[in-house]
Amino acid sequence: xxxxxxSGADNQQETSIDFFYYSGFCVGELSCSxxxxxxxxxxxxxxxxxxxxxISNADLSLLKExxxxxxxxxxxxxxxxxxxxxxxxxKEKVKKILNFFTKFPPIAGDLAQSKxxxxxxxxxxxxxxxxxxxxxxxxxxxxxxxxxxxxxxxKTAQPFKVFAQRIFNPKAIxxxxxxxxxxxxxxxxxxxxxxxxxxVAVAMxxxxxxxxxxxxxxxxxxxxxxxxxxxxFESGSKSxxxxxxxxxxxxxxVRLPKMKLRMDKVRRILNDYTPKSQxxxxxxx
Numbered sequence: 001x002x003x004x005x006x007s008g009a010d011n012q013q014e015t016s017i018d019f020f021y022y023s024g025f026c027v028g029e030l031s032c033s034x035x036x037x038x039x040x041x042x043x044x045x046x047x048x049x050x051x052x053x054x055i056s057n058a059d060l061s062l063l064k065e066x067x068x069x070x071x072x073x074x075x076x077x078x079x080x081x082x083x084x085x086x087x088x089x090x091k092e093k094v095k096k097i098l099n100f101f102t103k104f105p106p107i108a109g110d111l112a113q114s115k116x117x118x119x120x121x122x123x124x125x126x127x128x129x130x131x132x133x134x135x136x137x138x139x140x141x142x143x144x145x146x147x148x149x150x151x152x153x154x155k156t157a158q159p160f161k162v163f164a165q166r167i168f169n170p171k172a173i174x175x176x177x178x179x180x181x182x183x184x185x186x187x188x189x190x191x192x193x194x195x196x197x198x199x200v201a202v203a204m205x206x207x208x209x210x211x212x213x214x215x216x217x218x219x220x221x222x223x224x225x226x227x228x229x230x231x232x233f234e235s236g237s238k239s240x241x242x243x244x245x246x247x248x249x250x251x252x253x254v255r256l257p258k259m260k261l262r263m264d265k266v267r268r269i270l271n272d273y274t275p276k277s278q279x280x281x282x283x284x285x
């Protein structure tokens with residue numbers, strides 16, 4: 001029946017919108033590089049290039065989930081100091097990631113999109129490298145150019161291109177920002193002199209993502225930390241924090257267990273606060 005078909009398509013579309021969460025999570029944790037390695041399999045030695053994408057986080061279960069969705073489980077997770085590292089290495093594996101980001105691209109973030117753009121170019125060059133000696137030299141020069149661009153991005157945090165926002169679906173943006181909050185956000189209550197102040201903050205080098213966070217919520221403020229080249233969004237009023245926590249608990253839920261616990265704790269404190277509870281919580285802004 002036509003009605004059922006439309007309903008099924010709508011349900012599938014609603015489900016797929018949730019995948020923007022992984023795009024948001026990855027833009028904050030994504031590191032892209034083109035590795036230059038010794039060719040040990042060849043009798044003549046030499047070198048070869050391979051693309052590599054890494055995503056780091058302290059939560060193993062969430063990293064496994066990310067691996068499953070963006071790389072079809074092809075990545076390798078290893079332990080690092082303070083957490084875990086997901087590595088997706090090799091042309092075929094990196095293709096899977098790029099396919100995912102083609103379907104669910106970063107909604108904002110010139111820095112993240114610059115990385116992915118360079119990676120796509122490098123992969124195209126590596127895919128077409130078969131040929132005579134002259135062509136292989138040209139290929140090597142092009143790949144080295146991509147390597148240098150990625151190094152420059154990492155060093156300066158200055159994107160090489162401005163990317164226009166193309167997705168304006170509020171649900172997609174909400175899930176995207178939930179991923180950003182899990183990867184780069186913090187929630188809590190801080191001591192502000194004689195007062196205790198709730199806060200939600202996101203700090204990133206990707207200016208447009210931080211601006212999207214503020215514009216989507218319609219509240220909070222942004223300041224720059226110039227020494228670190230970081231843009232810092234923060235909201236600190238009780239009503240604003242409760243609104244943000246509601247959005248990212250009920251409507252566009254975060255998935256990081258530690259973030260869920262922090263949000264639940266702050267919500268309980270703010271909802272339970274009365275003047276009589278000042279002895280336990282202090283004076284709340």
